[in-house]
Each structure stands twice: as structure tokens, then as C-alpha cells.
Amino acid sequence: MMIEVNNVTKVYGNRKAVDNISFSVDSGEIVGFLGPNGAGKSSTMKMITGFMPPTSGTIKIAGYDIIEDSIKAKKHIGYLPEVPPLYLDMTVEAYLAFVCELKEVPNDKKKSTVDKVINEVGLKDVRKRIIKNLSKGYKQRVGLAQAIIGDPDVLVLDEPTVGLDPKQIKEIRDIIKELGKKHTIILSTHILPEVSMICDRVIIINKGKIVAVDSTENLTDTIGKSKRYFLKVIGSVEKISTTLKGINGIKNFKSKTDSKENCIDVDVETDVDHDLRKEIFFSFAKQNLAIIEFRPVNYSLEEVFLQLTTDEEVNDNENADNIQKGA
């Protein structure tokens, strides 16, 4: 086990940010730590890296207790906090050389280590630039470079793609996937697709508690069982209901009058195997129902929580109030 988290709780003042969580990460795994803002991801990562101690519970990194054996444990950790910890007045090179000394890279290996990480995260063009003047994407890369200096076994990355533009996000994700071949990685995110793109396994946390631990495939399966669309239709609720019930493969739908625009909002859930968009369109047209908006809907994190916890926590009857079961 590379990371072992046992019954860890973190209390700020009288607010419980992390509530008695336990999990472990095996050597070589890439684990996603998924949860909405305020779920307790950053707090957990700050405890894993030894930045702050837990209120109660224990954490072991590569077998060393992060509090009792902190210096030994910290030698195995590379950490990219939410905001990369950069000295803005230094050049990229000088900064990375400084980190080498902090991480106890032997003096004669310092230069080659800096060159190596600069190559790995693509900083060649800016190595002599002052960090203050770099773009956000490059700053994030310097943050990643800093984390991998000294070849730590464990990389802890806190929302590594947050605040970047789509091109930068893709680049950082590719770098992380590459790093995953040699390191154990735990990365936090509040973006669902990010997890399926990068991680082998996902730990879902909400309000300080672990909601689910699953392989990424299972998670995508759970979500991938149906497709969802949102429609705006001019017509009546009854007519829409009967029309949808007449289409094969519709699993669920829910309609609501939008009095402002004088139309009906419809959420439709269909089988994943069939693309029913064409059929929906023509059936509605036949019934003189005018579709004025039609778009696919992605699952929000909250809905994923709902789905993942349906068996234990969410009562089907409660749901029946607002979801009419389709035919």
C-alpha cells in the first residue's frame, strides 16, 4: 500500500470538513478523488501530504506515519496544491534547482534532474523565464515539475486542471497520464469526465464523507446506462406524455410547464443503445408538437451521487413524485 488513510477526521473550529474517512491506494494506481466544491478534497490532501495533521485518525505513506515519521514519509511525496507553490521572483530553472535541494537530490544529479523534469512537463521554451511572467498553464506545469522532482513514489495533485483553458487542460491531462506510468497518483477534481479519462479508480466524496469507491469502468457504466435530452416543446403536457409513451426505448421522462416562454420543458431519458432523437422529432411533429429546443444533457455530479447511492439511501417512492415512469 502506498497511501493508507484510516478513520481520518478534520474539524475546523466547529465545522467537520472531513468526516471519518478511510481508503487506501495501491502502488501504481491512479486514483481520482471526486467531489463538488467544499466536499473536503483539499483538506484530505493537505493531511495526506503532512501539511496539516488530522484532528483524529492516521495516515501512512509508503508505510511511514505522516505525523510520527514525517520526514521519512515526506520523502515519498510530491504535492501539487490547488494553487501551485511558486516563488514568483525566480526563474523556472532556479526554482526547480531550489526544489531539488529541498527534496535532497544529490548535488551532482541536480542539473540532470532539472533537465529531466523540464523535458517531462514541457518547459524547455520558458526555462530561463521569471515565473511571474508565465501564463497560467505554464505556471501549472512548473507546479507539476516541482511535484515530480526527486522521483517520489506518490503524487498528490489537487485539481490540477482547474482554471486552465481547454487546450491547456488536455496538455496537463496527457502529462498526468504519462506520469501515471511511473508513479502512484491521487488527483482531486470536481469534473466527472476527467476521472474517466485519467483514473483507474475513483473515490467519491461529498460533505466530508466517502460516498462510493469504484473502478472507473463501473462508474461510467452506472452513468452510461442511459442518455438524456432536454427539450422545449410547444403543446400540452398530456399530448407530450402520450407521444413519448408511444416511443420504444424511452426509460423516463419528466415534463414541466414553463409559463414564461409559454411552452413545456421536457427531460427525457433513453436507452444508451439507441439514438432516438430522430424518432422523437418525427413523433412530435406528427402530433403537431413543435420542438423549439433539443439538446443532450450531461449528468451533474449531484445526480451521479444520487445514482451511486440509490440502493441504500434514495427511496424510489420519493422519486416517483416527480418522475413519471415511461412505458
Next chain:
Amino acid sequence: MKMLTIYKRELKSYFLSPLAYVLVGFLLLISGYFFATFVLSTQYALMSPVFGNMVFVFMFVSPILTMRLISEEMKNGTDQLLMTSPLRITDMVLGKYFAALTVYTLSLVISLIYPLYLKIYSKPDFGPILTGYIGTFLMGAAFIAIGIFASSLTENQLIAGVIGFSILLLFWIISWLGDVFQGTAKNIVDNISLLQRFNNFQNGVLSLNDVVFYLSVIIFFVFVTIMVVDKRRWS
């Protein structure tokens, strides 16, 4: 030695910004002006008034020199790099302390041109000059320790500067109280007064007692700084 790593980065950072140059320059400018006017007007080959002047100016300069030492790390989140690296807090605080002390010492070294000047044009008594320098160094070293302590209290460097200056001012006021009180009260006040003891150095008196006092103040504030940095993580 991790302390050296921190020390080197901190010292570089001082000289990467105009801060160190401006502060050292300011200190030398004021003391140089004071030196010139005093020596020229009195024709005495004496340094003691210059030491008093330097210490007074450093009371204003030292909070600016030290205020960002720890607060800026908290503000920029670089403390997250330091505290998750295999580094002891003691090494971190000492490295920073010695970096600030080096900048101060640099201005003292440059100010050696004043006694050199005296030596060229007259026969100064080097005893009081030497003790004066020791006293000025120890006094400044104590100011810096107080400043780094203030910097550990908040991530706002301006507030850290104000706190640091307030503590120094408090010590200054305590020294004035020495003249107000009498008997035991005066004894106590004089004993904890940074200024009273400084007069001894200025007057050419070097006593172990005074040196130990300054060292205790320095060690006390550096130690409390280490405690503050460590304890904050537990809150």
C-alpha cells in the same frame, strides 16, 4: 543542510528585488549624514552617536526587512511546498532569520568606512568603536528576531510590519519608563530594556551579562516563531 538551502533562496530574493538595496542604502544614507554632520561640527573622532542613530533608524527599517519572511510564504502558498518537503521548521525559520541578518550585517560592514575615515584623519579610540559595533549588531539581530516573529503571525505582510514595529516601539517606551520609575520597578524595567543595555556598548563597556541578554531575546523570539509556525497547522 536544508537551512542553507532556505538561506540562499531568501538572500537571493532580497537582492532580486530593490528592497535590500533600498533599505541598506537608506540606513547608510541617514547614518552617513549623521556621521558627517557630527564629526565635522564637533571635530570629535567619536562613533557612539552614530551607533545610536543607526539603531534608531533600524527600528523603522527592520520591520520592512522582515515582514514578508514568513507571511509571504503563507500568502503565496509556498509554505505548502516547504512544509510537505523533508524539512524541519527550525531549519526554515533559521535560514530566513540568517538571511535577514546578513542584509543587516552587510550595511554594518559597509559602514566600517566611517571608522576607517576617522583613522585616516585622527587617532580614534577603537575600544568603544568595537563594542559599539557589537552592540549595534546584537540590537539589530534582536530587532530581526522580533520582526520574523511578527511575520509568522499573519499572512498579511503589512500587518506583520505594523505588529513588528509596535513590539519594537513597546521596548522603546519601556526604556523611557526606566527614567520615570524608581527602586525595584526601575531595576526591572532597566533589566528588560533593550536600550539601556545598548548604552553600555556605546560607552565602551562590554559585559557578558549584556551579550547574554541580547542572545536570550533573539533565541526567545526565534523559538516562539518556530512554535507559532508549527502550531498553526494544528488549529
